[in-house]
Amino acid sequence: MSASFDNVFNGKYPAKSYAKRVVEYIRTGIPAATGIIYLEGQYEQFYEDVDELIFFRQRRAFTYLTGIADRAGCHLIYDIASDTMTVFVPQEDVEQILWSGKSPSSEQVLKQYDVDHVLPDTELGSALAEIGRQQRGTHAAVFAIAGRFRQKFHDFENRNFDILGEAIEECRIVKDDFEIALIKKANEISCAAHRAVLKQVKNFKNEAEIDSLFTAECMRRGTKKQAYPSIVASGINAASMHYESNNQDLIIDNKAKDLVLVDAGCEWDCYGSDITRTFPLSGRFSKNSRRIYDIVLQMQLSCIAALKEGVEWEQIHTLAHTVAIDGLLSIGILRGNPKKIFAARTSTAFMPYGVSHFLGMDTHDVGGKPVKDETDLLFKYLRVRRSLPAGSVVTVEPGPHFSPHVIRPYLESPQHNEFINEAILDECWAVGGI
DSSP: OHHHHHHHHTSOBOHHHHHHHHHHHHHHHSTTOOEEEEEEOOOOOBOTTSSOBOOOOOOHHHHHHHOOOSOSSOEEEEETTTTEEEEEEOOOOHHHHHHHOOOOOHHHHHHHBSOSEEEEGGGHHHHHHHHHHHHTTSSOEEEOOTTSOOOOOTTOSOEEOSHHHHHHHHHHHBOOHHHHHHHHHHHHHHHHHHHHHHHHGGGOOBHHHHHHHHHHHHHTTTOOOBSSOOEEEEGGGGGSTTOOOOOOBSEETTEEOSEEEEEEOBEETTEEOOEEEEEETTSSOOHHHHHHHHHHHHHHHHHHHTOOTTOBHHHHHHHHHHHHHHHHHHTTSBOSOHHHHHHHTGGGGTOOBOSOOBOSSSSSOSOOOOOTTOOOTTTTBOSOOSBOOTTBOBOOOOOOBOOHHHHHHHHTOTTTGGGBOHHHHTTTGGGOBO
16 A cells, blocks of 8 residues: 555645645635735744743644645745745754754755745745735735734735635645545554554553554654544543543453553644544453444444435434444343434433544544534534535544443433433443443
8 A cells, every 4th residue: 555655745745736726715705816825834832931842733724735744933925826835934043953953955845845935034024015015006915814923914905814714624625635645644554553552452451551552653654643642541431532541550450351442543744544443452342342342333334334425414423323322222221212212312322422523634624614502412512514525534433432421411311311221221331432
């Protein structure tokens, strides 16, 4: 599989093709839009009271339109009419080189990214002033994202700080071949790390050992960054959606816990992976964990089979709950009429979260249009509330979780408790979640 990546990565990061895509979107709302797109990269920041840098994370909008992920304090001007991209980079000084080493030269930036000019940031102010003067008396504007720039744009008559953020988010949803290759590369590395964990897990005594092995396997394959903090949750710890302590013992009183859930994925050049696997620490499933595992597998396979261009994501999420209800009925945790159980939203006791999210530069990638203040329990935490366009990348990660803090209120509610068999549920708390 890696050979297919090489063919894609041999070329430059296609920044200008993404810029053109963004302009096309802007023109759906402003047909004659012209002028410049202006973006500022993230700046270095320090922890309070010390001279230690906070871990640098580039602004994703800036990376999307430049490809530059690891360099702080950069700026972008993209001239729409001439299709010209200029990146302004901080000037290096002797002290910076002393502590951090040399940054890539202008020639190296030009070779790696699809930009036309690389200039020192000391020329940024005069460049913007000149562009602003040239645009006077025209309908040309400066497009920037509100709250994400330090410039004042005094020389510009026309300023639009509303549409650019939306345009970039919408364009990021549909991936091209270059982006797909980056995600596949991240997936390839993460899969290898997951397999390494499976081979070694019987030798481990603590969740931290799994966490460290996964990270080490990713690093030795060329990536230092994880797409999100790894979740290594054994036993009932897996009942929490985003458990990140990863420090509990796997063996209690000389007996291995039933299951361990590993939700982990690395990042490759700013594009991430998101893989969750659950397996028995002893090498064999218990009766209850096997039943729950099979339900989750059927949920996932059913949802994947239903994926197609144009499908409304609420339909996929609803399908996951329908399959979950049937499965939990089959093993006796739920009881009663499946349609009434669904209408009551009782299945949200076991799966309160959304079945998935977009994936790309961010693990929970932009563009999902979640509904703020949603009151329907079924969709309260669903991060994608739209139809899926061709070329989008989504995760499919359903599964019941057995969290006492979530489920107990349902057991005490007349609306729900008639549908839950508490005696059989009590046998499954130790499963945690899958």
